[in-house]
Amino acid sequence: MTAIEFKTNIVSLNPQLKLYALRLTANQEDAMDLCQDTLLKAITYSANFTHSNLKAWTFTIMKNIFINAYRRKLKQREWILHETKNQNAIANSRGDNPISLHTYNEIVEEFNKLHTSMREPFKMYLDGFKYREIAEHLDLPIGTIKSRIFQARKFLMSNLREFAQH
Structure with missing residues (x-):
């Protein structure tokens, strides 16, 4: 598959990617961001595409981006919660x-x-x-x-x- 064919096929998947992203995020803006990130990553790593099913490969990229972002947000929340508890404990112990x-x-x-x-x-x-x-x-x-x-x-x-x- 040539680079032009690859980009043409990726662009043709855009409407389906938007629907899938909306199902994952349940938010229009987040879905658009996820779709853009997916297309960018797919185009950036187009040389790594060796599968025969471009749609499956692209949807897998989207799913992985979503899962990684979700895990990152969970870790941030846990860290913030942990730090907040520590700060409250320190403030209470110092009498602040x-x-x-x-x-x-x-x-x-x-x-x-x-x-x-x-x-x-x-x-x-x-x-x-x-x-x-x-x-x-x-x-x-x-x-x-x-x-x-x-x-x-x-x-x-x-x-x-x-x-x-x-």
Whole structure:
């Protein structure tokens, strides 16, 4: 098949290609783009055409272009969704979120209302110290430390009750 015959036969398939593209995309503009991409690829790779059925070869090109574009869009959506989740998680962890920043400020405010005798052992407990270590550092009996930490928890839970519901 000569180049002129090939191009003439490809152009004669255009109406059928448009219908097939419309069935695949269900959108007139996307169908026209798909049809153009198919014709361009078929003409570009005309030297690779060794089949006897030009119509089947061209329709296969169209189907493959459509499938590849569909898969690319799915990967983009997954990536965007993944990145959005990551960005939200980072923003929430840093306190960039106005709600979390407001929440943090309220918690700090309530924490600062604690009497010093409860605030210091409770802060050390939150920092990961054991009861025994806190008792040794503050030179107090371990029972007193446990009691003050319990009282601090009780105070914060009652004053920050609305946060416990979320």
